[in-house]
Every structure is written in C-alpha cells, then in structure tokens.
Amino acid sequence: MTDMPQRPRRNFYGRLKGKTLKKSQRGYLDADLAGLSPGAVSWEENPERRPLDVAALFSGRPLWLEIGFGGGEHMVHQAQQNPDRGIIGAEPYINGVAMLLGKIRRAGVDNVAVYPGDARDLMDVLPEASVARAFLLYPDPWPKTRHHRRRFVTAEHLEPLARAMKPGAIFRVATDIGDYVRQTLEEVPRCGFDWLAERPSDWQKPWDDWIPTRYEQKAIREERTPHYLTFRRH
Numbered sequence: 001m002t003d004m005p006q007r008p009r010r011n012f013y014g015r016l017k018g019k020t021l022k023k024s025q026r027g028y029l030d031a032d033l034a035g036l037s038p039g040a041v042s043w044e045e046n047p048e049r050r051p052l053d054v055a056a057l058f059s060g061r062p063l064w065l066e067i068g069f070g071g072g073e074h075m076v077h078q079a080q081q082n083p084d085r086g087i088i089g090a091e092p093y094i095n096g097v098a099m100l101l102g103k104i105r106r107a108g109v110d111n112v113a114v115y116p117g118d119a120r121d122l123m124d125v126l127p128e129a130s131v132a133r134a135f136l137l138y139p140d141p142w143p144k145t146r147h148h149r150r151r152f153v154t155a156e157h158l159e160p161l162a163r164a165m166k167p168g169a170i171f172r173v174a175t176d177i178g179d180y181v182r183q184t185l186e187e188v189p190r191c192g193f194d195w196l197a198e199r200p201s202d203w204q205k206p207w208d209d210w211i212p213t214r215y216e217q218k219a220i221r222e223e224r225t226p227h228y229l230t231f232r233r234h
Helices: 023-032 073-081 094-107 119-125 145-150 155-164 178-187 214-221
Strands: 063-067 086-090 112-115 131-137 165-175 193-195 227-233
Touching: 023 094, 063 073, 063 119, 073 086, 073 094, 073 112, 073 131, 086 119, 094 112, 112 119, 119 155, 131 155, 155 165, 165 178, 178 227
Parallel strands: 063 086, 063 131, 086 112, 131 165
Antiparallel strands: 165 227, 193 227
C-alpha cells in the first residue's frame, strides 16, 4: 500500500472567524459556496494531492490567484474587469468568505472560484506553471519577530507559489508595513522572481487597475504608507 502524503503543520494566518455572521451571510455560505468550489483541494477531500483540472474549471481561460482576499473587493473588481480570466481566491477567514459571496452575487460575475481555507493547500494541487498572475494584498503582517516565519513571504510559501506560476507571470504584493516590504524584497527574488521597479513611482503608486481595499483605507487613516510591489516569474 502506498503511503499517503502527510498534511504539513501550517499557520500563516490569524483568526478563522470574527463576529457573528448576518443571516444573509449564512445564507450565502449555505447556498453559494459549494457551487464555487475549484475542486477537491482540502486534505480531507484530496489526501493524494491530485492536481486540479484548472483548464476545465475556467474553460481554458488564463488562471489568476488571490492569496487571502479579505472582504473580496479586489477579487470581484478584477473578475468584472477581466471576464476573459478565471480567478481563484483562497481565504481561511469565514467572515471574509461570506462578504465575498455577497459581492459575487451583486456583481453577477461567473469567472471566480473560492477556496475557504489555506492558500498553500490550494497551491499543493495547482498544476505546475498554471497561474498567470497572483496577488498578495495586505497580508497578516505578524509584527512580532518570533512570528516572522509565519509571514507568507518566506521560502516555505513562495517556492510552491513559484512552482505553480508560469514563466513571465506577474506577482503583485501590497502592504503598508515597512518591515514586510523589507522581507518581501529579500525573499521573493530568492524564489524565482524579479522585482520590476525602475523608479520610486513604481512602488509608491497603485497599479492602474487597482481598487482600494478596506485594509488599505484603514492603513491610510492610520497614516501608514502603502507599497505596491510587482515581481515577474523567471
């Protein structure tokens, strides 16, 4: 009998649930979430870690990935602006998932899939060189030094992402935490990416297709400076 892969110990995110969900949000989870599944991602559903059929999922459209979509503003915006792309979002915080589902209903987009869990479980089952663009927007900063290993921008997380991304694919990182910028610029290039900035405005100004998220608005209110970092897969 072949030994099954062992689920690794993982935790780069914080809480999984916040305040009590509204009745409408519980309804979105019950009615919509299963139909937006990208396929068998979790270790319980897919202990063999079989790759997803992403070509069938989005009818051959190029695949984008959002790692931790928060309340879903950016993901839905990109889906609306890019109907010729398919976007998978991963988010373990169930309140954020419920917020996204409401936005998907209101926007009427049909080129999205939602995994309510750890993005690394998803990256385990994404085919090699299948992702054309990835987003990491205002991730949990884990400010204490002893928790920096939980940040997404470490080799443990970036190497699986690099494996899943196509050569030439774009990886965008937005953060308002100066030390997170430092670690991102140190670690991401070590894992197969080039930083594309040529002048200060390349990281000081948001991307042309950007929509401010609630996390960014909070950062600006609290007088923290957003940074917009763009990388390209070798």
